Structures are given as C-alpha cells and as structure tokens.
Amino acid sequence: MYLLRRGDPTMFETFWRGPIGESATLVIPGYQTMSYFSDVGNLCWFLEPGFEREVRRLHSLVGNAAVEGYHVLVGTGSSQLFQAALYALALPTANAPVSVVSTTPFYSMYPPLTDFLNSGLYRWAGDANAFDGDDYIEVICSPNNPDGSIREAVLKSKSGKDIHDLAYYWPQYTPITHMLAHDIMLFTVSKCTGHAGTRIGWALVKDKEVAQKMSKFMEQSTIGVSKDAQLRAAKVLGAVTDGYEHQLAAAAGGDANLLFHYARRKMAHRWCALRAAVAASGIFSLPNEVAGFCTFTKDTVTSNPAFAWLRCEKQEVEDLESFLRENKIITRSGTKFGADQKVVRISMVDTDEAFGIFVNRLATIK
Template sequence: EDDVCRCDNCYVGATCETKSETCVVDASSGSPFFTDDYWISEVRNGNKDSTVTIAPYYHIGYGAFVGAGNCGGFAPVSGGCRNDLETEIRALHDAVGNFKHNGYTLVMGVGSTELIAASIYSLLDSSQNATVFSEEPYYNGHSGVAEFFGRNWAQSAEEAEANARTYGRNSTLEFVTSPSNPTGAMRTKQVASGTAVFDSAYFWPHFTPITADRKLSDHDVALFTLSKITGHASSRIGWAFVKNADMAARLSGYVGASGGLVRESQLRATTILASERRRGYPVLTFASERMASRWSALESVLGSSACYSLQPRGGRATDMWSGKTYAPSPAYAWIRCVSGNDCYQTMLSAGVRGRAGPKFGANKDHVRLELLMGEPDFQSMLDLLRKLQSKC
C-alpha cells in the first residue's frame, strides 16, 4: 500500500494534491513504476486473482531453499510439490517467444542482481587474471559488482579476448546486455574465447519487438528479471537459463550460500504470472502501449533538437507475441548534449536528475534518463524537458 500512497516527485501534501514548481524529477534509477497504474486498476476493478494473501501459519519451516527435494524450495500454489514458479516462467517465455529454453536449467536468484554477482563470483576462476568486460556504454550494475569482487575490468574487447586466450575461458566473463542499458541497442558477444552471460532484462515486447531472428538461443547463460516485466522489483525475483550443468550448479551454489530465495516472493511471482497467463498477459499490452506513447512524446519534444540528441531507436519490426509492427521503445533515453557540456549538470539545472555518462564508461556529454517512472513523474519530466528545449 505504501507504493500507491507514495507521492510522485513533483507532488506534495497529505494526498499528494499540490504540484511543486521547484521539484526535481528523479530519473536516475530504473524503478519500474510504469506498470503501477495497471496493478492499481486491477484492484479497483475488483480483480483479486493477482493478489496474494498469506496466512500466518505459512512458511514456517525451512522450505525456502532453491534445490532438489523439499518441494524444490518453491511455493506450491495449488497443492503438491510441483515447481510452479518455474512452470510459470517457462510458460511466459513460450508465450512471448523470446527464449527457447528447452534443455536449459533454470536457476533463480534474489533479483537478477544476485545472479550477476553469482556469475562474477562463481563462473570465473579466482586467479588475479579474472577479468570482466562489457561493451561501452555498459550497465553500471555489472561494473560495480565486478569492482566489489576485486575483478579486473577490461577496457576493450581486445583486452578481454587476449586475457581469455592467455588464461582460458574461465578467466574472462563478458556481459552482453541486449537490449543495452543505457542505449536500448541490440548487442552481440564481443569476446569469442571467454564466457558470455547475456543480460536480457529488457528483451520483452514492451521494450523491443521480439522477432524470430532475435530469438535468444545458443547462449551459455541468459538472465531475466521480473522487475522489468511486471514491475515487481521489490519482490526480487530473477532467473538464469543455463545450458551447462556445471555452470548451473555453480550459480545455484552461490544462491544457496547466500540463503536462497524468499518463499513469499516466489508465491507472489507465481500468483501474478499465473493470473496473467490465464488472461493472455494483459500487463504486456499495457506496458507496450505506455512505452510507445512515452517515446512518441519524448521524440516530439527532443526528436529534432539542435542541442540534445536522443539515441536512434532502431527499425520497426513485427513482434511475434502481439503480431504488431513497431519500433523499439527503450527503457532509457540516452541523451548527448551537443554543446559537449556536462549533460548530467545541464539536466539537473533544468530539474531532471539523470545518471551521468561516466557511470556507463561514456563521456560527460552523455546522460541517461529513465523512462520507467510513474505517469505523473513522466509528464513532469516532459514539461521540464520542453522548457529546456525552448531555450535551445
């Protein structure tokens, strides 16, 4: 209930009724409030199918660990010891068509962030040469965790490739973030001799049309997260599809060592995904329409600006799930200040807090603005950008 009661950035007062003229819109995170209106309308329409009620006698014993036996550690929604969350996750991928998961082991984590950490910790050997790479501009959640674990960060694909050739496949890990955070561009593996982890957080129809030739397959590891699908980031549910049994055991060993998944979260994710499946995943339709309208609004403000250049969106394609033809609508705007000035500061002075280019390995003339906030914040940001553009 606190999420519904939160005020958007530019609103104050007991019921968030007053618009503040001096507000700063926080566009610096990736908190997926863009789906909140959908879930609020579900409740207002009296649809309780996706609401979880947990009796106090549930989840008392240790049953929460991911692994074999003991109901597999997963919440049995309809009785028995089936792994219902795994079934729902696989059904979602079957419906959307974005990952051919047959023959892959599913490993779940506390958000995909835990699986990023698990990959860096357990898929690399522990030598001094252990190196992580991701093409620039890269997601700072990859570089930050690599730094935390004391791994080297390769400055170029050539450096990473040379490391992998000298010290072996387990010395070098590449994150292939596709679509990219921050740019939304589709990416391919750059380091042939290393281990590649595809971070597919944004590979969903509301961010990019899913086409047959983009269908993910032949990947060692592909990461996904509930956060960027239904928006339930605080439930902390992420998963990895892993081809190789040894790699799967390493990743699930890490998750087990850190305590395993929270059972309440699994129950919630299972309930939401099952409810959505029964109705043909209407949350994806809602999210697609919302992201498409945000991009057309953003382009009408900055699309032909001489001062602020938006990243190219990529071409239109027909999405396999919806059958509709559309251009990608990335989760982030990746903006370059044509003047070459510090673009983070320029935006902040205009009332929009983004994330500065250097966090992604890019220059100060770039800034990332998230497009996943609640609708009132998005509209406030658009107003502020319109004002900024009018002074261009």
C-alpha cells in the first residue's frame, strides 16, 4: 500500500543528510531548557529568542512575508496556532459561536480542528462562498491545500476577520510574487524545511491584543511550547539562511546548500513525472500549471504544489478514493475537503521510493 493520505514531508531528508546537515545538528546538555520561561519580558513568554531571530532572518531572506512591526508567536505546529487564532478572534461575549469558513476545496483538518471540542466560541460553517452574514472568521490557505491555488479572501465585511494559512508559501512550492502583510499569517517548519516531527509553527501577528490572546491560548492549552523543539527549529531555519549567505559569499555552484533551490528542483521533477503518468494513463486530470516571476530566485517559474489534486475523468468511477485503493494507492477523498468523490488529494512530498512506486502504478491504471 502506498500511503499518501498525509503530507509527511520526508522527501527533504536527503537534503538534510547532505553537507548542510552537520551545521543543523543540535546539542542540548542535560541542564538546559529546564525553566518554563524563555523570555519573561516578551508578550509570548515561552518564545525562545533564538527561534524568533531565525524566523525573522528567514523571512527577510525569502521576502515572502513582512516581519517589521509584527509580533512573532510560536506554536506546537501551525494547527495549534490556527486554534489560537480562532480563540483570539472569537468574541467570548457573543450569544452564538462565530462561523468559521473557507473556500471549497478547503484543508480537510479545518472542520475537525474547529469543532472537535464543541466550543461555544466558534463553529465550522463550511464554504466561504456560500456564507451569508457579517460576522465570521475566514481562513485563507495560499497556496491552497489541497489544490495549490493562490487565494485571497472572498468575504468582505468590517466585522469579519481573516486568518492566512501560509504553510506552503515558500519558493519550492510556488513563485514568491509578493511580500504578504496580512493581520495573521501562519507558517510551519514542517512544510518549509520538512521537519514535521519537531511540531513547531509560528505566527506573524500585527495587532498586539490579538497576539496576546493567541499567546494566552498556548499558555492554557500546553503551558507554552517545548524549548527543545524551538531550539531544534532555530538550528534548522538558521542552517537554511546560512546556506544562502555562505553561498553568496563563496559564489559557488550547485544547490546542495540551498534548501529552496534543491527542493524546487526535486518538486519540479516530481510534477513532471506525475504529469507524464497522468498522460500515460489517460483517465485523470490535474489543475492547470500556474507560473509567475519569483522575486526570491529572480526568474519565472511554475508552481509545484505539495499536493496533487487529482480528478478522474472516467464516467464509471464514482468514488476515486476507493478506486485508487483497489489499485493500492491510499489517498484522501475530495469529500473531506468539501468537494466531490471524483477527486482526491495526493501527497507530493513523500520519500523518493514511495513516490516512484506511486507514479509507476498510476501510469498503468486504465
């Protein structure tokens, strides 16, 4: 069985086994990271200053999001930050829970993340395009999980609020076309460098009061965020930025030290292979390729989404997830994303071996 249900970004492991890996090695002596506190003077008192520094350095390098004037918050993955944002934006005084919406197809985890505790503060309300009202929280995932599309908010109301989930707004997945500066922007080490197991995400938040409430959420939920995990993430992000700075200094060739260049080349290669397999099979279709000028790499490139949103054009196949499972390919059905059964989401960031088996298998399905 080839499991592509989750976007486990293990494909970047090869990069971290390369020359840059050594500089990312973390050593923690037995007596370190013992206190709950990282920085008592900070609004986010459990934020490791070294992690914040590397977050700001990396965004300054890539130019994908503004950091000047923003508060940096750390979370146990961006899923905790997503819930923290819901908590911060909901009004505890309101009579009814605030509606949380996102344009279909939306990330399959948004509904359960919103509803699993049956909170009186917020409630999942489905497709943003079908929503009618002034009070809402709209989640904008861009590039979008599952279909890779570039998105903006579809609802406009003074009392409505937005959360921008930018987990995939990195050069390996999409051209960086703008330095975004939204009120709440969520990122995660998992999709940026591939370190999903470290469970570290961060938020860039403009408003101080919102940042305070989000920090309060992490305080209540888990009494802050593991320092060891933050130190690990700081090491890894630092190694990425260092890789570019040293490369520029040395003017050397190759991309063994350049995460985004390495990862983009790998992703582009995989998309090529997938498109070839889809053509060979003849019964599937993929979203159209999107291209743009990347301000980071200074060239025009196509996007290489972390997921393939694969549709089946064959009349008889009604439930594509089941059909692919019969062919030993495990995917996640479109129904989980607010879409139909004839489409599935497939991870493009698994290991080389798993990806190779998958495309070979897909190409032969008729």
